[in-house]
Amino acid sequence: MASLTALTPAQDLTPITIGGVTLSEEVPEAIAALMPYAGQTKALSAALKEAHGLALPGPNRMTKSDSHRATWSGLDQAFLIGPPPASELATHSAVVDQSDAWVVLTLEGKGVEDVLARLTPIDLRGGSFKRGHAARSLLGHMNAVFARDAVDRITIMVFRSMAQTAVHELEEAMKGVAARASAN
Amino acid sequence: MQIRCPLCGLRDVREFTIKGHAIALSRPAPDAGDEAWNAYLHLRENPAGVTTELWHHTAGCGAWLKVTRNTITHEILKVALVRDGVERTDAD
DSSP states (O other): OOOOOOOOTTTTTOOEEETTEEEEEEOOSEEEEEEEOTTOHHHHHHHHHHHHSOOOOOTTBEEEOSSOEEEEEETTEEEEEESOOOGGGGGTEEEEEOTTTEEEEEEEETTHHHHHHTTOSSOOSTTTSOTTBEEEEEETTEEEEEEEEETTEEEEEEEGGGHHHHHHHHHHHHHHHHHHHHHO | OEEEETTTEEEEGGGOEEEEEGGGGSOOOTTSOHHHHHHHHHOOOOOSSEEEEEEEOTTTTOOEEEEEEETTTOOEEEEEETTTOOEEETTO
């Protein structure tokens, strides 16, 4: 068989730096959707703590350990991002490999909120979307997962097939914000 | 219009998809008879006032919501997760 070259979802599209804000791609080792079985949420959280050192995040939150982070991604669902999940988790939840389904983009720098304010209907400013917060909403017309894992950094996940559109939309918004700042 | 999702909080209507009247939650028994099934499938009220509808939080948490709203004032009176009846009024 021919030797094939693995491409990342946003291969050659990032990093982009405009006006102090940098958009880059993160390529996690694995992304797993954890969907606890009925009544198993607490047990899953305990198993997660035991295996990877972090709790299952509640709605609109993310949790972190040295090796992994977990981002709430919907009703009874969280994404575990990092090395592949321990098999014990499957006792308490459905574990579905999502590694190749998403592009993970990181928007970093002062003013990331101004960039995202042009694309998403929710308030992602520091006052209401703090470190450790997560949300499902829209990036333009794309369903997205947002998480703030540091003060000036927000990660954005959209479906892999939309990577190019997401990068394009974000780049245009970054240009707009930078142009507005230099016009003042 | 904005809907307060019990999980996600107050969100713009563009994140939601409407299914229609919440009658879909009251499915008749299989042997309920032609009249009940005809009403369930085809007959709908068109109220000027308070009604209950099913909305899907498509671009959010993916939950089905039972929304009580007033078609005259556009006021949203109550939003509940269909799954477990968690309810929250707009004043919360």
